[in-house]
Amino acid sequence: MATTEVQRVVFDSGAAASMVEELRGSYRSGKTTSYEWRVSQLQKLEKITEFHEQEIVEALRSDLSKPEFESFVQEIGMLKSACKLAIKQLKSWMKPEKVATSMTTFPSSAEIVSEPLGVVLIISAWNYPFLLSLDPVVGAIAAGNAVVLKPSELAPATSSLLSKLLGEYMDSSSVRVVEGGVAETSALLEQKWDKICYTGNSRVGRIVMASAVKHLTPVLLELGGKSPVVVDSGINLQVACRRIIVGKWGCNNGQACVSPDYILTTKEFASKLVDALKSELDKFYGKNPLQSKDLSRVVNFNHYARLTKMLDEVSDKVIHGGERDVNNLRIAPTILLDVPQDSLIMNEEIFGPLLPIVTVEKIEDSFDLINSGTKPLAAYLFTNNQKLKDHFVKNISAGGLVINDTTIHLAVPTLPFGGVGESGMGAYHGKFSFEAFSHKKAVVYRGYALDASVRYPPYTNGKLNLLKALVGGSLLGIIRALFRSSKA
Ligand code: NAD
Numbered sequence: 001m002a003t004t005e006v007q008r009v010v011f012d013s014g015a016a017a018s019m020v021e022e023l024r025g026s027y028r029s030g031k032t033t034s035y036e037w038r039v040s041q042l043q044k045l046e047k048i049t050e051f052h053e054q055e056i057v058e059a060l061r062s063d064l065s066k067p068e069f070e071s072f073v074q075e076i077g078m079l080k081s082a083c084k085l086a087i088k089q090l091k092s093w094m095k096p097e098k099v100a101t102s103m104t105t106f107p108s109s110a111e112i113v114s115e116p117l118g119v120v121l122i123i124s125a126w127n128y129p130f131l132l133s134l135d136p137v138v139g140a141i142a143a144g145n146a147v148v149l150k151p152s153e154l155a156p157a158t159s160s161l162l163s164k165l166l167g168e169y170m171d172s173s174s175v176r177v178v179e180g181g182v183a184e185t186s187a188l189l190e191q192k193w194d195k196i197c198y199t200g201n202s203r204v205g206r207i208v209m210a211s212a213v214k215h216l217t218p219v220l221l222e223l224g225g226k227s228p229v230v231v232d233s234g235i236n237l238q239v240a241c242r243r244i245i246v247g248k249w250g251c252n253n254g255q256a257c258v259s260p261d262y263i264l265t266t267k268e269f270a271s272k273l274v275d276a277l278k279s280e281l282d283k284f285y286g287k288n289p290l291q292s293k294d295l296s297r298v299v300n301f302n303h304y305a306r307l308t309k310m311l312d313e314v315s316d317k318v319i320h321g322g323e324r325d326v327n328n329l330r331i332a333p334t335i336l337l338d339v340p341q342d343s344l345i346m347n348e349e350i351f352g353p354l355l356p357i358v359t360v361e362k363i364e365d366s367f368d369l370i371n372s373g374t375k376p377l378a379a380y381l382f383t384n385n386q387k388l389k390d391h392f393v394k395n396i397s398a399g400g401l402v403i404n405d406t407t408i409h410l411a412v413p414t415l416p417f418g419g420v421g422e423s424g425m426g427a428y429h430g431k432f433s434f435e436a437f438s439h440k441k442a443v444v445y446r447g448y449a450l451d452a453s454v455r456y457p458p459y460t461n462g463k464l465n466l467l468k469a470l471v472g473g474s475l476l477g478i479i480r481a482l483f484r485s486s487k488a
Contacts, residue, residue, distance in 0.1 A: 011180055011183075011184045012183075012187050013190050016178075016190065016191050017191055019148070019176060020148070020192070020193075022173070023119045023173075023174060023176065024119050024146070026174045027116075027118055027145070027146040031173070031174065032116065032145060032146050033116055033144040035090065035091065037144075037171070038141055038142055038144055039087060039090060040171075041170060041174075041175065042083050042087050042138065042141055042142060044169040044170055045079070045134060045141070046080060046083035047169060048134075048165050049083070050080070052161075052165060053072070053076055055165075056075070056076055056130055056158070056161065057071045057072070057076075058157075059129075059130070059155075059158040059160075060075065060129070060155075060157075060158060062157035063129060063157050063158050064126075064127075064155065064252065064255075064296045064299055065295075066252060066296045067293060067294050067295070069294070070250070070251070070296070074128065075131040076131075078131050078135070078410075079130065079134050079135060079138070081413070082429070085413055085430060086139075086142045089431065090142055093114070093431055093434045094114060096113045096114075096443070097111060098110070099111060099112060101444070103470050103473075104467070104470050105444065106450070106452075107446070107447070107449065107450055108444050108445060108446045110442070110443065110444045110445070111443050111445075112441065112442060112443070113440075113443050114434070114439070114441070115144075115438060116143050116144030117145055117194035117195045117437055117438065117439055118145060118146070118193075118194030119145065119146045119148070119193060119194055120140050120145045120147055120148070120193060120194055120195040120196070121148050121150065121188055121189075121195075121196045121197070122136045122140065122148070122150065122196075122197045123150045123185060123196070123199065123208065124136075124149065124150065124151050124152055125200045126153075126154035126155040127155075127252055127255045127257070127299070128252065129151060129152055129159065129162075130158055132222075133149055133151045133152075133158075133162055134149075135428070135429075135433070136197045136220075136428060136436075136437075137149055137175070139428050139433025139434055139436055139437050140195075140197075140437045141175070142433065142437075143433075143436075143437035144438075145194070145195075146174040146175070147174070147175050147176070148176045148177075148178060148188065149162065149166065149175075149177045149178070150177075150178050150179075150184065150185055151163075153180060154299055154300060155299070160179065162177055163177040189207070189208065189211040189212075190211065192215040192217065193215070193217050194217065194218075195217065195219070195436075195437060196212050196217055196218075196219050196220070197220040197222070197436070197437075198219065198221055198222065199223075199257075201224060201349075202223045202224070202423075205221045205223050205424070208221065209221065218426075219425065220425070220426035220427075221419070221424045221425050221426065222257070222418060222424050222426075222428075223257075223377070223419050223422065223423050223424040224257040224349050224351065224423060225261075225376040225377045225419065225423040226261040226262060226349055226350070226374075227258055227259065227260060227261045227376045227377055227378040227379060227398070228260075228366070228369075228376060228379050229244055229260040229262070229379075229380040229381075229382070229406065230263075230264045230265070230366045230367075230380065230381045230382065230383075230392070231244075231263055231264070231265040231269070231273055231382045232265075232269075232383035232385060232388060233266065233269045234383075234384055234385070235382050235383060235404075237272065237273065237276045238276060238280065240382045240404070241273070241279075241280045242280050242284075243382075243404070243406055244260055244263070244277070244380075244382075244406055245277065245280055245333075246407075247260050247380075247406025247407040248260045248333075248353075248406070249281075249285070249295060249353055250284075250294075251407055252296045253295045253333075253352070253353050254352045254353045254355070255296065255298070255351055255352060256407070257377055258377055258378040258400075258407045258409075258410060259350075259406075259407070260355065260380060260406055262346065262350075262356045262358055263355065263356070263357040263358065264357075264358050264360060264366035265358075265359060265360070265363070266360060266361065266362065267360070270337065270357060270359050273357070274320070274335065274337065274357065277320070278320050281320065281321075281333050289321070289323075289333055290323055290324075290328075290330045290332050295330070297328060297329045297330050298330065298331060298352060298353075299329075300329070301326075301329065303351070303352065306352075307350070307352040307353075307354060308324060308331070310343075310344045310345045310348070311331070311334065311345070313343055313344050314336055314339045314340070314343050314344075317337055317338060317339045318334060318335070318336050319335050319336065319337045320334065320335040321333050321335060321353075322334050331352065331354070333353050334353055334355065335355050336355070336357065337356075337357050337359075338357070338358070339356045339358070341358075346358070363383075363388065364388075364391070367391065367395055371396070374421060374422035374423070375397050375399075375419070375420045375422055375423055376398045377398065377399040377400070377423040377424065378399055378401070378402070378407070378409070379392075379396050379398040380401070380402050380403075380405070381401070381403050382403075383404070389403050398420065398423070399418055399419040399427075400415065400417065410429070413429055414430055414431075415429065415430075416428070416429060417432070454466055454467060462484060465481040466478070466481040466482060468481070469481040
């Protein structure tokens with residue numbers, strides 16, 4: 001929270017307004033737009049990952065019991081790579097891009113100039129509380145903006161660490177952290193921003209978008225959804241199962257936006273798949289996964305209750321796992337088979353360690369099932385069949401697709417990361433982060449030579465014919481029109 005029990009500091013709309021005003025003053029001074037400022041701030045972010053790794057690991061352990069391995073690979077390491085890439089590429093990203101002009105503007109030259117948007121707000125979620133807070137900040141700073149970050153109150157240790165570290169390292173005239181929950185976020189959302197980047201669920205996404213409407217503020221919404229995994233037969237089943245397991249339980253125990261939400265496979269293949277999943281799960285997490293140090297816990301009791309409610313409704317469908325420990329907020333990796341389509345678990349994003357398997361007659365039927373729901377953030381296909389791959393890529397609309405693996409598209413910095421439809425709008429990562437927080441300004445340069453009178457009144461048929469020929473692009477037509485107008 002923005003407040004502590006000892007020292008209560010109220011962060012209301014007035015406080016938010018004066019903070020934004022200060023940041024706007026700093027932005028207007030032009031300091032954040034210089035290459036030097038951007039690089040120096042990105043280097044500071046990188047230093048945070050270098051010098052404070054253990055504190056970050058401890059905060060993530062306190063918030064989620066996140067294993068150190070996952071904290072490093074999926075949060076700290078990813079942020080470090082994002083900083084390094086931005087520092088390395090910043091000059092080329094900032095460089096105006098020369099583009100061709102048309103005959104109708106001859107002679108002229110043109111370029112696209114990327115300019116910062118101004119003062120931006122980043123609202124982050126609890127599940128990857130370090131990465132999802134700072135990764136968009138990298139893009140916002142690289143693009144030359146002043147930034148306010150609002151981490152999630154559901155990951156309080158990481159939130160307070162971010163506030164402390166950014167306070168120590170970053171230029172406070174242009175980069176701020178506001179801690180808090182709904183009240184503080186609402187106070188922030190009342191202000192005018194030049195962009196809002198929100199990561200979280202689609203219900204709050206709608207609140208964010210509605211408040212952005214007042215000021216015509218653009219939004220980047222990183223939401224979630226039910227990400228399906230289609231599993232065909234004739235594959236390397238052991239490798240496929242390992243990749244499904246690591247994408248599900250090895251990513252914050254299913255509490256990841258791109259985690260496999262449910263599996264689709266044929267009735268015929270289901271039992272083989274189930275056996276292989278069980279066998280690999282045992283190898284990874286042992287016979288008593290509630291004790292495993294390699295699995296995060298459920299974030300809090302509300303989410304634990306949400307998940308157990310889902311599970312209890314279809315408890316007769318559990319074929320593996322199902323054990324739970326309310327005192328330690330743990331639920332074992334759980335597989336369910338043939339859950340009804342109208343059950344809670346098939347109608348809400350699961351966001352936890354439960355994995356239902358839905359069976360279909362033919363593998364192609366799974367595509368209709370996916371397309372009958374809202375567009376997911378990710379969709380995965382395991383197959384060796386080229387036709388099926390082509391069909392999947394052409395016909396499944398999702399934020400991103402991976403063939404024969406899960407979740408790894410996030411680690412490819414040349415790919416945009418974002419949703420479509422219900423799973424979000426806009427994208428970031430790599431150069432897309434820079435672009436997400438920039439305006440692409442169109443600039444045309446002209447001189448005074450060759451001032452063609454054809455565009456000026458009085459309008460004549462000859463001028464019109466010449467312009468029609470120019471627009472038509474036929475050289476012969478242009479010569480004819482020029483010839484006719486010289487005779488007229
Ligand atoms: P959360 O509870 O941490 O909420 C996200 C943010 O919204 C927080 O900062 C919170 O303070 C703020 N918030 C909550 N209620 C609010 C309100 N009424 N008004 C204004 N602000 C409010 O996170 P969550 O929503 O539980 O996150 C899980 C969801 O996020 C899942 O749907 C998941 O798929 C999605 N997600 C998406 C991505 C992505 O990159 N696309 C990443 C992580 C999570």
